[in-house]
Amino acid sequence: VRERYAEHNPRSQLAHKEAIAYFPGGSTRSVLRNLPFPLTLAGGQGSKVWDIDGHEYFDCLGDYSAALLGHSNSQVAEIVSSTLAGGVSLGGRNTIETSLAKSLRSRFDSMELMRFTSSGTEANIIAIAATRAFANRSKVLVFSGAFHGALLNFSGESEALNVPFSFIRSIYNDVPQLERTITKHSRDLAAVIIEPMLNSAGCIVARTDFLEEVRRLTAQFEIPLIFDEVVTSRLYFGGLQRKMGIRPEITTLGKYLGGGLNFGAVGGRAEIMSRFDMDGPDALVHSGTFNNNVLTMAAAREVLNIYGEKEAVALNNHGDCLRETLNGIALKTDSSLSFTGVGSMMQAHMRKGTIERPYSMQLNELLLREIFYLFMLEMGVWIGRRGLITLSLPIITDRTGVLVDAVEAF
Ligand code: PMP
Numbered sequence: 001v002r003e004r005y006a007e008h009n010p011r012s013q014l015a016h017k018e019a020i021a022y023f024p025g026g027s028t029r030s031v032l033r034n035l036p037f038p039l040t041l042a043g044g045q046g047s048k049v050w051d052i053d054g055h056e057y058f059d060c061l062g063d064y065s066a067a068l069l070g071h072s073n074s075q076v077a078e079i080v081s082s083t084l085a086g087g088v089s090l091g092g093r094n095t096i097e098t099s100l101a102k103s104l105r106s107r108f109d110s111m112e113l114m115r116f117t118s119s120g121t122e123a124n125i126i127a128i129a130a131t132r133a134f135a136n137r138s139k140v141l142v143f144s145g146a147f148h149g150a151l152l153n154f155s156g157e158s159e160a161l162n163v164p165f166s167f168i169r170s171i172y173n174d175v176p177q178l179e180r181t182i183t184k185h186s187r188d189l190a191a192v193i194i195e196p197m198l199n200s201a202g203c204i205v206a207r208t209d210f211l212e213e214v215r216r217l218t219a220q221f222e223i224p225l226i227f228d229e230v231v232t233s234r235l236y237f238g239g240l241q242r243k244m245g246i247r248p249e250i251t252t253l254g255k256y257l258g259g260g261l262n263f264g265a266v267g268g269r270a271e272i273m274s275r276f277d278m279d280g281p282d283a284l285v286h287s288g289t290f291n292n293n294v295l296t297m298a299a300a301r302e303v304l305n306i307y308g309e310k311e312a313v314a315l316n317n318h319g320d321c322l323r324e325t326l327n328g329i330a331l332k333t334d335s336s337l338s339f340t341g342v343g344s345m346m347q348a349h350m351r352k353g354t355i356e357r358p359y360s361m362q363l364n365e366l367l368l369r370e371i372f373y374l375f376m377l378e379m380g381v382w383i384g385r386r387g388l389i390t391l392s393l394p395i396i397t398d399r400t401g402v403l404v405d406a407v408e409a410f
Contacts, residue, residue: 044071111267120230120254121149145201145358316343348387
């Protein structure tokens, strides 16, 4: 399959050769890699993307969840170009940021006060800084397999070298272990940070009883709870916190909300977030040249107009049905595939059975995953190399039959 892939994509192969002269690994985004070389994209429209060798793909990746509206959404494009005409980096306050904050709070009511950032990574770093200052404690409880951004990667077993704070690990969906860890370290813990569904580890869904225990224990020991909803905020109107009825102290957002532009937000209890008021006592600095850039602010406001409650229900119901169909195919054909996830996000695993926590893949799973990925490309379906599938609004209209057929053929 690899040989066929190389023969089929000479321009991408050349582009990769050129790029490795400038970027370690050939890219400025770590996630964009696969063997023998990744494809280089030339453009996208709606649910389609094209590569530089002229192949068209049905985009079932949606930029790892950020392209929820599909590519080149006309409403967002219009707002961005009309805003552009009025100047971009103005260096002053603007009215759009306040109206965006108002729209966000009407959806995520736990975000009493908020700050905008340029990425999800930054939002999580700021969230942690705020809780450490508020709680006057230093450590953060994280879950193995979690990914909270470039510097906040807990996916490997090694103590991630570039994490800018000390942390204690716990195991996702393991209530007794969580109880032991929190009880033992409660006096040192400034925060517990959690993705309500583990994204990078493979769309691993949190059990309700587990998340309820996370909330109960953090409240009992007065440890601020950070919900990283950078990805999961798209899975329900108001994020998974609203769906599950759990109110965290701090929420972080990003990805799709910027309509394709870089965006992040951190918000939560006024008592904690007010530390960023520079006129208040013990103020924490959170500066950032592009925090209120008008293009992103305008685009994000438009995204909230487009992706309302009705649209969120439709997209995520579609995802639930699709996952059921795909798991049905896997069962019927007795293949070693299974699909996990919530609503519009899912991941193909090369194993059967319940998947409740991150796992190390066996060699046969790694090989099968690569074949699955390259096979999907041959069938004209663009997914994540790790098996990630993320639906966008235009995909519902264009129908996901292409993906179902490709999985059936596999
Ligand atoms: N949190 C989660 C759960 C993520 O999946 C990611 C990115 N994949 C981030 C934070 C970081 O967001 P960004 O890439 O915008 O820095």
